[in-house]
Amino acid sequence: MNRESMTITVQFWSYFRELAGIHGGDFEVVPGGTVSDLLDAVSLRHPDLAPMRPCALVAVGVEYAFPEQVLQPGDEVSLFPPVQGG
Amino acid sequence: MNRESMTITVQFWSYFRELAGIHGGDFEVVPGGTVSDLLDAVSLRHPDLAPMRPCALVAVGVEYAFPEQVLQPGDEVSLFPPVQGG
Amino acid sequence: MKRSILLTADPIDEPALTAGRSVSATAGAVVCFTGCVRNREAERPLVALEYEAFPAMAIRQFERLLVQAEERWPLESVDVVHRTGLVRAGEASVWIRVVSSHRAEALAACGWILDEMKRVVPIWKRPIWEPVANP
């Protein structure tokens, strides 16, 4: 992490993990960057996840997050497909 | 039972039994008489039941009956207040 | 549709009824409803309710309800147990289980059967109030 960026840890769940071929990873976002900025970085590194973006759900910690939500250093973000409990 | 009347057995349930002070009884109705005719006879013999008539439910055997329903000899009629199961 | 209807003076053994359920591998949703006697009615302390049924007609009217429910919703089974006699506060007076392939149907049918039961099944209850202490 340097002064021009912050590191955000991302975890993939369900078939997003299989599409990405990995459990997640660390991504660099500019300070003041939003969830949407983070998804840009994820799509760039994992092109197989990019088409899923319209249906993807995003959580920061254990709460749902909105695209315009500003990220904080240390945020743990989860990215997953629509849920199907029950 | 004579040629001018038929005997109908009536049973009272729940607080109709207490109001009447008896479990039921036999009533004479003209051949071709209806449930409504029977209720007239019941009200005459049991004036304490008469005010209950608008809310009373009537069954012939184990099926609900309508006021205009024609009674048959041997019919067993039940008379009771609104039900309250559950 | 499988159905069972029981009027009983014995306590309703919910764990045993639950253990005894059979759900086919095609049925996904089981809804159980238990109605218990509350210890107050209109703010007045209640010890028990005394249930009286017209048994043959109660069974017949429950049967009609279950047939009608089956016409409205795709149900696999419905089981009904209703107490008669004295049911103390806290005890179950009625128990209904509906099995269907989907939850919405099972919940809707269960609610409908309860509503209709209170309209047409000849069962009555009489409150046994808590004795008022004399001053």
Next chain:
Amino acid sequence: MKRSILLTADPIDEPALTAGRSVSATAGAVVCFTGCVRNREAERPLVALEYEAFPAMAIRQFERLLVQAEERWPLESVDVVHRTGLVRAGEASVWIRVVSSHRAEALAACGWILDEMKRVVPIWKRPIWEPVANP
């Protein structure tokens, strides 16, 4: 309102859960919903569903739902159990119990919690299909 939420890889022991219920003397209505894995999905024979949960978030989202349900209906308690891992056809994958003073509220809350669960609680399932016999 009392509430409990459990994610578990163990089978859901419905009779034990039923036996363990506590209903205050003021609560008249108990609704239990059990969701079972069906043996077909879109006409295709299914052996099991493999459930994956994001546990901490699933618990948190269930909690939010139960708090919201409590704001909408007067509920005495809600208990939720959801399986994780492999759940074979015929087994229960989810179990919900709602206790309220009246049946309509208990049934409505139960249906609403199930609907919302499928919208917001991070649990996913993957079908394990019956192997197709080679000719």
